[in-house]
Amino acid sequence: MDTEIRVVLFTGAGKAFCPGADLRANTSGEKHEPSRKEYFHVTTLLHEMPKVTIAGINGACAGAGLGWAAACDLRYATARAAFNSAFLGVAISGDMGGPWLLPRIIGSAKARELFFMSEKFTAEEAERIGFVNKVFPDETFHEDLEAIVDKLAKSAPLAIGEMKKNFVNAENMPLREYIDLETERHSRTGTSEDTKEAFKAFMEKREPKFKAR
Missing domain, CATH: 1.10.12 (Lyase 2-enoyl-coa Hydratase; Chain  A, domain 2)
Known part of the structure; x- marks a missing residue:
């Protein structure tokens, strides 16, 4: 175990955390390659690695992004973040472990509702149902996130x-x-x-x- 790394922060590089798959790139209806199993096990890695994992949800979080966020130990969102399971809207059953992870975080009934109804919900609602630990103002999000990472890194x-x-x-x-x-x-x-x-x-x-x- 690399003791120099104590916390892993998982966040988006742009204005979104992870809005899900690129629908324009999937219009052909091609199937996922079985050889890409390791890609789907990013969820397993985030959930089981011997480091504290933090999802810094800096914007849209949908589809695979919802599963990856759920796989992390802690989740913090900016006030403008928006969430959606999104899978049913494009007629697929879903990936990245959402049905395994979400019931453990927000309960089975609410998790099923999020997947079956496939409706967008706000950062405020995500905090209310217990999916995110805390919502920070957009203007201080990065500083607030850094403070949490710093505290954990010193533990x-x-x-x-x-x-x-x-x-x-x-x-x-x-x-x-x-x-x-x-x-x-x-x-x-x-x-x-x-x-x-x-x-x-x-x-x-x-x-x-x-x-x-």
Whole structure:
């Protein structure tokens, strides 16, 4: 695990986060190549990698973009962002794991509504239903996002990495097995050099200097 990388920020390069597939490029009705499976598993990578992943939703978020945002640990949106599952409007069933991810975030009934009704919803609504963690004003979005990334990047790398694994494992493990695994990680991180440094820094009223050990 690369301890130099602590947070992965996933955001759009332009005015949109990810508005979905280019419909003009898909008018031929060609099927997706099976060899492109790794492309569809970007969702798996974002969801399971041992780093905190953040979706910085800086504009339109639809189709695959909705799935990729859902795959991230945290989601923050600019006030002008707009959302849509969008798949049914172009007569396809959908990809990027939306039906697996969204029910775990906003509940099964609401997730089904978003996919079956395929209606646009605002950043304010996305926050209300619990899809995004917070909506920031357009003019301060990048600064607000940087502050969150900076805070997470300064956290203890071993602890936050194991914490991420806990959430991933908890989704698929029986409680008893999960508690055993969680306890093992808790004990291991509790005896690390980083934990000693955290306590020392607290007593000395200074910022800790973690070494991922």
